[in-house]
Amino acid sequence: MSRLSVRKTYKLYIGGAFPRSESGRSYPVTSPKGDFLANASRASRKDARDAVVAARKAFPGWSGATPYNRGQVIYRVAEMLEGRRAQFAEELGGGKRAALEQVDATVDRLVWYAGWSDKIAAVHGAANPVAGPYFNLSSPEPTGVVAVVAPADPLLGLVSVVAPVIVTGNTCVVVASEPAPLAAITLAEVLATSDLPGGVVNVLTGRQAELAPWLAAHMDVNGLDLTGVGDEELALRCEQEAAENLKRVLRPVAEDWTADPGTGRMTRFLETKTVWHPVGI
Amino acid sequence: MAALRCPYGGGDPGRDRPKAPGLEVETLVGDAVVVSTVTSSLADVASSDAALRAFLHGLPGVDRVGADQRAAVLGTRSIKTTAKAAAIDLAISMVDLTTLEGADTAGKVRAMCAKAMRPGGDAPRVAAVCVYPDLVAVAVEALKGSGVRVASVATAFPSGRTSPEIKVSETGMAVAAGADEIDMVIDRGAFLSGRYMKVFEEIVAVKAACGDAHLKVILETGELATYDNVRRASWLAMLAGADFIKTSTGKVSPAATPSVTLIMLEAVRDFRAATGRQVGVKPAGGIRTTKDAIKNLVLVNETAGDDWLTPEWFRLGASSLLNDLLMQREKLATGRYAGPDHFTLD
Numbered sequence: 001m002s003r004l005s006v007r008k009t010y011k012l013y014i015g016g017a018f019p020r021s022e023s024g025r026s027y028p029v030t031s032p033k034g035d036f037l038a039n040a041s042r043a044s045r046k047d048a049r050d051a052v053v054a055a056r057k058a059f060p061g062w063s064g065a066t067p068y069n070r071g072q073v074i075y076r077v078a079e080m081l082e083g084r085r086a087q088f089a090e091e092l093g094g095g096k097r098a099a100l101e102q103v104d105a106t107v108d109r110l111v112w113y114a115g116w117s118d119k120i121a122a123v124h125g126a127a128n129p130v131a132g133p134y135f136n137l138s139s140p141e142p143t144g145v146v147a148v149v150a151p152a153d154p155l156l157g158l159v160s161v162v163a164p165v166i167v168t169g170n171t172c173v174v175v176a177s178e179p180a181p182l183a184a185i186t187l188a189e190v191l192a193t194s195d196l197p198g199g200v201v202n203v204l205t206g207r208q209a210e211l212a213p214w215l216a217a218h219m220d221v222n223g224l225d226l227t228g229v230g231d232e233e234l235a236l237r238c239e240q241e242a243a244e245n246l247k248r249v250l251r252p253v254a255e256d257w258t259a260d261p262g263t264g265r266m267t268r269f270l271e272t273k274t275v276w277h278p279v280g281i
Numbered sequence: 282m283a284a285l286r287c288p289y290g291g292g293d294p295g296r297d298r299p300k301a302p303g304l305e306v307e308t309l310v311g312d313a314v315v316v317s318t319v320t321s322s323l324a325d326v327a328s329s330d331a332a333l334r335a336f337l338h339g340l341p342g343v344d345r346v347g348a349d350q351r352a353a354v355l356g357t358r359s360i361k362t363t364a365k366a367a368a369i370d371l372a373i374s375m376v377d378l379t380t381l382e383g384a385d386t387a388g389k390v391r392a393m394c395a396k397a398m399r400p401g402g403d404a405p406r407v408a409a410v411c412v413y414p415d416l417v418a419v420a421v422e423a424l425k426g427s428g429v430r431v432a433s434v435a436t437a438f439p440s441g442r443t444s445p446e447i448k449v450s451e452t453g454m455a456v457a458a459g460a461d462e463i464d465m466v467i468d469r470g471a472f473l474s475g476r477y478m479k480v481f482e483e484i485v486a487v488k489a490a491c492g493d494a495h496l497k498v499i500l501e502t503g504e505l506a507t508y509d510n511v512r513r514a515s516w517l518a519m520l521a522g523a524d525f526i527k528t529s530t531g532k533v534s535p536a537a538t539p540s541v542t543l544i545m546l547e548a549v550r551d552f553r554a555a556t557g558r559q560v561g562v563k564p565a566g567g568i569r570t571t572k573d574a575i576k577n578l579v580l581v582n583e584t585a586g587d588d589w590l591t592p593e594w595f596r597l598g599a600s601s602l603l604n605d606l607l608m609q610r611e612k613l614a615t616g617r618y619a620g621p622d623h624f625t626l627d
Binding site: 052214219220241245 | 616617620621
């Protein structure tokens with residue numbers, strides 16, 4: 001007797017749980033060649049709202065954790081991802097060797113950002129010289145909840161936009177790549193099992209054009225990363241919506257994900273806090 | 282020959298049904314006769330401890346599963362668009378904006394009063410602010426001429442564990458300071474040990490001390506253990522002269538669950554049917570979201586009827602609820618999800 005294979009249901013990742021879309025909708029995901037792979041949840045604006053609530057709830061704990069601790073957690077994500085190399089390579093499809101290279105590059109990217117967690121303040125903070133008997137110290141602080149529209153590159157691209165946002169203490173809501181969302185949900189399984197508090201990363205799958213404007217307009221979102229938005233008109237609309245509460249916006253750019261990422265993606269979602277402290281008291 | 286129209290007996294007075302002891306059976310001529318009969322006999326039920334106990338224990342028991350289910354079903358109504366906008370504004374106008382913390386200051390009360398008068402945008406003002414007795418004068422001063430009423434808790438809130446003289450004098454002082462409404466707590470210890478007359482007499486004494494001020498009687502349902510007790514306490518409070526019955530102090534969990542609110546709404550409905558006197562209901566504690574507030578409004582409409590659907594007869598005791606109502610209001614007006622950063626903290 002042949003065995004029935006148990007297939008995975010791809011759901012959303014909100015607040016550390018894997019719920020189906022509130023709307024009950026799903027959409028078929030196909031391989032680049034057009035073969036059916038799986039059905040993914042098609043999130044609605046209410047799922048986006050719930051995800052923002054979860055991200056906001058997680059923010060005090062995550063931003064209040066020590067940078068060293070955050071670095072450890074992200075390193076742990078890299079460890080868990082390494083352990084699932086074969087699974088990710090299979091989900092990415094294409095040539096096996098190229099896929100494994102992608103997964104390795106993703107693990108390296110996580111390790112690279114994990115190292116930055118306790119160094120970014122040293123590089124982007126400062127002890128400012130002032131004309132008076134004061135210490136004047138600037139330190140970078142996380143901005144809050146960041147909405148991220150992930151690029152089409154299903155794994156390396158996704159990790160390259162999420163890791164810099166959370167490593168500094170932000171929490172985020174990610175809209176996964178619309179044509180290739182499966183790796184994002186598998187990544188969510190990795191995140192759920194690597195000491196990352198629930199709600200720090202929330203993954204939505206579905207229509208970019210449906211979800212992005214709601215997140216851009218949401219008054220409880222503090223930053224917006226539009227990297228994955230291909231449609232110029234949609235990007236413009238999102239930027240205009242984001243202006244209502246002065247979100248920090250990263251405009252869409254074509255990027256080579258294999259290149260050295262630099263610190264730009266981290267500093268875009270940091271705010272500088274400067275304090276004056278009297279000398280000698 | 283007909284039985285009296287027993288509470289929970291339903292609409293048909295001609296049918297034989299179990300009657301609460303203490304109520305007399307009289308020939309039915311018309312509804313008016315029933316009402317007057319019951320009124321006079323209800324006055325008698327408090328003539329002695331035994332009569333009161335017999336009456337309260339004669340009230341039919343609450344079907345716990347049925348009450349929970351009914352409340353849950355009413356909580357599934359979908360209220361959207363213009364109906365939702367109307368419900369939000371009605372809920373705002375029913376809010377008793379409350380601060381009952383040991384850390385309350387005059388400044389905090391003044392800030393809350395400012396918010397009570399102008400919650401934000403063109404939202405209606407709230408029904409009342411609710412404070413501790415020593416801060417009544419501050420609230421009265423801040424709310425002068427605004428139409429927002431001042432409610433004060435009294436009688437050793439929240440536990441009620443002090444002597445009756447102190448409860449009465451505390452009430453008198455709060456009224457003298459200008460409180461329009463008094464929120465008193467019942468003596469749960471006495472109630473649970475069956476000394477109903479003590480509870481009754483305390484309410485009567487506090488009611489007398491209130492003068493023109495409205496009296497809200499807090500049952501603290503979270504400590505009453507059973508739904509039967511909630512029903513008995515509701516009737517006890519109404520018989521003793523309460524203008525409002527209120528679920529909880531907000532200091533005990535669970536507080537205002539939908540089932541408890543449902544039972545109290547049934548009690549006020551039946552009390553009016555029996556005596557002609559209307560009593561208000563105030564769920565308080567644990568109502569934090571717009572969804573909860575709208576569920577409460579549905580409960581009122583479906584249980585007591587729309588006579589109760591005004592700030593005069595139904596209130597929501599809350600502090601954080603108001604911000605959520607305002608945020609939902611903003612969402613309906615602007616089409617974008619609102620964030621708490623753009624609303625006041627308290």
